[in-house]
Amino acid sequence: MPFARLSLPRFLQLAAAAALLAASAAQAADYGDITSLLKAGQPAQAQVLVEQRLAATPKDPQLIFLRGVAQSESKQAKAAIETFNELIRDYPELPEPYNNLAVLYAQDNQLDKARVALEMAVRSNPRYATAQENLGDIYARLAAQAYHQALRLNASAGDGTQRKLALIQELFDTPGGAGAAPAKSSEAPAAAPATTAAAAGAAPAPAPASTAEHGSAAAAQPGAPAPDSQAVAKAIEAWAQAWSERDVPRFLGSYASDFVPESPLSRQAWEERKRTQIRNKSHIDVRLSDLQIALRGRQAVAQFHQAYQGDALQLQTRKELALVQQAGTWKIARESILR
Template sequence: MPKSPRPRARFSFSPTVRALFLAAATCGAVLPALAAIEHEEVDKLMQAGKLDEALTKADAFLKDKPRDPQMRFLKGVIQLDTGKRNEAIAAFTQLTLDAPELPEPYNNLAVIYASQNQFDKARSALESAIRTNPSYATAQENLGDVYARLASQAYSKALQLDQNNTAVQPKLAVIRTLFTPTPPGAKPAALVASAAPVPAAKAPAPAPAPAAPPPPVKVAAAPAPVAAAPKAPEAKAPEAAPAPAPAPAPAASTASNAEVESAVRAWASAWASQDMDRYLAAYGPDFTPTGGQSRKGWEEDRRARIVGKSSISVNIENLAIKVDGQNATAKFRQIYRADNLNVSSRKTLDLQRSGNQWHIRKESVGG
């Protein structure tokens, strides 16, 4: 019997530095390094929002390797995000038959069914995902949401049948509070889709969370108190006066860090609220898009990809800021959700002070 494919571990779903470890096997043979590189290239295009380009590359790859489960899954995610739900359902369903050991296709089928209010089918798909990998946290959370939706439907039906039942209304009210959107403009109780397969053996991946805390390198402000310490041992009282002098340095540094953080979070907020004027204003006049694209072409492309989404959520975690005079670097984990797409990645912004404001000069994924 052919050896089942082992999909790549994608640690970007845990609060760690985004790293892709591509390892797979097909029919007992190790996946060639070239294929692994192409998987990563398609994934990067997806994260950059270049879905048409990603789909073209995925189709070209699958023309030669039509049974590659990794690329088939990525193609299904692209179809899901571009609204081709029937095609995505067909892709994920076939994957559950060809690679039943993978829980992610089941999970994404559940996301589609839930968006169509087919909660019984969503529940069945999620239960299959959990049977495949009981440690799959995303499916466990989604199943809880589906159960809550089913409970809401049952309580509503009970209230229709017996409006005098005073015990039902409080229960229904409690259930409904679960679906109050937290992020601005977010859809209630939207299930989380898997953006890439995660092998069951590596389910404990969230454990690496402690690796993210490198941000505390902000302790760069600590040297100031150290400079004051040598003055203390001196017996001369007058020498104590200069000690406070170094204090302004860390204060200024802290202020700069706060300004940069405010600029980064304002940029994310404008993106999430689809406020294109504020979003584009966050980029400085010397910002150069990657890939040789013109500034005008890039702005038009960003408008097309942002405006019109039913909901966008951009969360920033593990933000680490380094300020050097009029320049700054902000590194963080970005969790982006739009409709049925859920992507987590490392992002780096290079900023420059212009007057009293900080503007983005360069934007890159990873690092």
């Protein structure tokens, strides 16, 4: 997508709509009132309504997100940055706040900060296409700046550098090339269908070996799966149940010894963050459905729909777990979000 300037308000309005997907009907109506004001170009009135709702539920992530939207549209960039950073501190698993934060940084020409924020967004959800495209735009802008600097430092750098710079400027079709803000708006993060094995970085999967419907934790349907698939389903059931019960040792014990988190954190830092996230919640409910398991000898790949609720935070995601057998027990070796 070209660097053609898209106004920050439109970008953030679409991102705000995305934040409503996991809300109840009553909550969605409340959030909808605020979103309607934003779409009508009334951010000041929207912000008043947000603050009124936050007085009753100060930790509601959707309301905090909408506060950032209203602040952005009211040209309160500094306040909006603080709001999105607050949301990131409390809910680092959400990619949208990183994405919106990057737009604010990019509009202030803080491209390195924008790059870091977008890299965190795609690490949180590698399938977040909006953040991936915005990240590509930032990389291109940084490249254009570097080529400009090379030509300033060495006027005889040659036609090669000038051609590269011209290609970037032509690609984005904007006078001055690197001067405009990222244009891609956030899209509603609907739960995606199961990706192909190639897209997920795995070998092609055979037909699903089991399907299960879950209450507060996973539970295999009786009779259908083979014994090994039942063992995998039980391992996932134990993991989801430990999470719902906020049993940190049992939850972390569900992961393999060589598990490496997708985030840039080390295993130790990731475990510490999980401990903090789980213990800081007064209530957690994890519900899984549409469980599909593909066996490959001593390895298995499971895909399912996950409905997570932790206090005010509600998330609907499609998730994939790769499991391996260690000491006769199925453990999680890889975890990724497919939405």
